[in-house]
Amino acid sequence: MTTYAFDEDRRVIVAFWETGSSWTASTLADVPRDVPADAVQHLAQALTQLSAQAWRTHTHPASAADEQEVNTEGWRRAQHREAFATVAEALTRPNLPSDGVLAVSYNPIEECGHRVGRALHGISNADLSKRVGAEVQAELGAIEQAELGDLTGRARQALALTRADASPVQVQAADKILNRDPLGSPGLFTEIEPVAAAIAAAHWLQAAADVTAETTGYAPTEIIEEADDIEALAHETPTLVLEQLELGLSPYETVTALIRGAMTVAEGRIPDLDEILEHVTEVEVLARRQEDPRLRSALLKELRTTPLDPKRPAQDLLEDILDGIRGCWLIYQEDASEGDNDFADEVRAEANANRDRLT
CATH class of the missing domain: 1.20.120 (Four Helix Bundle (Hemerythrin (Met), subunit A))
Structure with missing residues (x-):
């Protein structure tokens, strides 16, 4: 995933990500002096959350879930992935508070898009909004590329991740x-x-x-x-x-x-709780046979999930x-x-x- 940070000295938003063997960094955008630092930091945090949720659709694909029916884990994962198509609009037309009420999406991808959009709305800088929009599309495009097994360019982020499935x-x-x-x-x-x-x-x-x-x-x-x-x-x-x-x-x-x-x-x-319980039972039986309470403690410490x-x-x-x-x-x-x-x-x-x- 990509992490975003605000370099206050240089007044730039920086993006950086791991590629398995090293890290890559790039400058996303210059930030005007009149934009408050906390507003930019809030934007960087929202972008990081969006990237994390988006890459989770790659590491936890619907195909790796045990069930695919409506309202199951596989169905929810598929819904999250489909929300890529809603992010661009969320950036430009985010849900905003109205009469003290804020509509929040149950879909984490869509909601993260709205959070970035609200952060951009608060800053109100057209050039920054344009650059962030292009950045988000590049990030989502890298995930789509990784799904196809092409790990060149920005999609090399997948080399540092563990996926529940394989291309x-x-x-x-x-x-x-x-x-x-x-x-x-x-x-x-x-x-x-x-x-x-x-x-x-x-x-x-x-x-x-x-x-x-x-x-x-x-x-x-x-x-x-x-x-x-x-x-x-x-x-x-x-x-x-x-x-x-x-x-x-x-x-x-x-x-x-x-x-x-x-x-x-x-x-x-x-x-696998059943497997753990089975191993614990084996340890208990062996310890009783040996009549050595220290053996029980030692063997239980060796158990791993x-x-x-x-x-x-x-x-x-x-x-x-x-x-x-x-x-x-x-x-x-x-x-x-x-x-x-x-x-x-x-x-x-x-x-x-x-x-x-x-x-």
């Missing part, structure tokens, strides 16, 4: 990067949405584990933990991914389930899956005389032979 275009782009280098490369972080990159990487992790299992005799789900004895690796999450894939889930299903769970945790909610970092779940998952691929390479290298080039070739052949897992 097929982005998944295929990530697959091509991994086809060039099965161990991964920086392009997965600088060119691809992290969820899409993680989906493709999960496919390649499965291929790497299958190749390594055939070469070494280890079960695919044992390999990464074994590799942790060679080099410190994030082995728990990629092992969990492999277990889900072994059960028959697709890379898309596996990755998005983990991501959506972590996003739920980030909102202060529990993604998500294996991912809720602040950056997609990026965290991608890093862990790539760690898993490296773990496969470490074990393979110990048993195979051909070395890493042969590993890359075999994994590439295995992944390409099972490309249907990505569709």
Whole structure:
């Protein structure tokens, strides 16, 4: 999302946003000296809120909701996205107080548009209103562009976000990067949405584990933990991914389930209460058997509502899956005389032979 700030010394409104690996900044508009600073700061805050709500339609698309019927979460998300078309009018003709009453929209996108419009109305500067209108359209256009899988220009903001769904275009782009280098490369972080990159990487992790299992005799789900004895690796999450894939889930299903769970945790909610209760029961039973109250306390402290970092779940998952691929390479290298080039070739052949897992 884009954050807006007022530089009082230079009398300019500045826009800046993260792109995954760095930050970009641009000057939105000069502000006349006769405009009060608090009015401009109020405008900057309203613009920031609008950007946050607009980008939320990208990270929380209707397609990722469990239900789509009227008055369900999916239906509400679709309504929010459709409100993009109302923002331009809200900027120029905002709802204003009348006889002490202000009409407030239930749609957060539309209402944020009205807030920006009211801030502009209070400032009453035609040139500033024109520049803000163009800025808002550019921001909404970047989101529309990101939805299509094009992350060039301003749409690169999507690289820093976690999305509950993934663009097929982005998944295929990530697959091509991994086809060039099965161990991964920086392009997965600088060119691809992290969820899409993680989906493709999960496919390649499965291929790497299958190749390594055939070469070494280890079960695919044992390999990464074994590799942790060679080099410190994030082995728990990629092992969990492999277990889900072994059960028959697709890379898309596996990755998005983990991501959506972590996003739920980030909102202060529990993604799967039944699973948590099941783990608590297991701990209670084990502690009673051992007759050690300290064991109960220690095991309960280890329980997590998500294996991912809720602040950056997609990026965290991608890093862990790539760690898993490296773990496969470490074990393979110990048993195979051909070395890493042969590993890359075999994994590439295995992944390409099972490309249907990505569709």
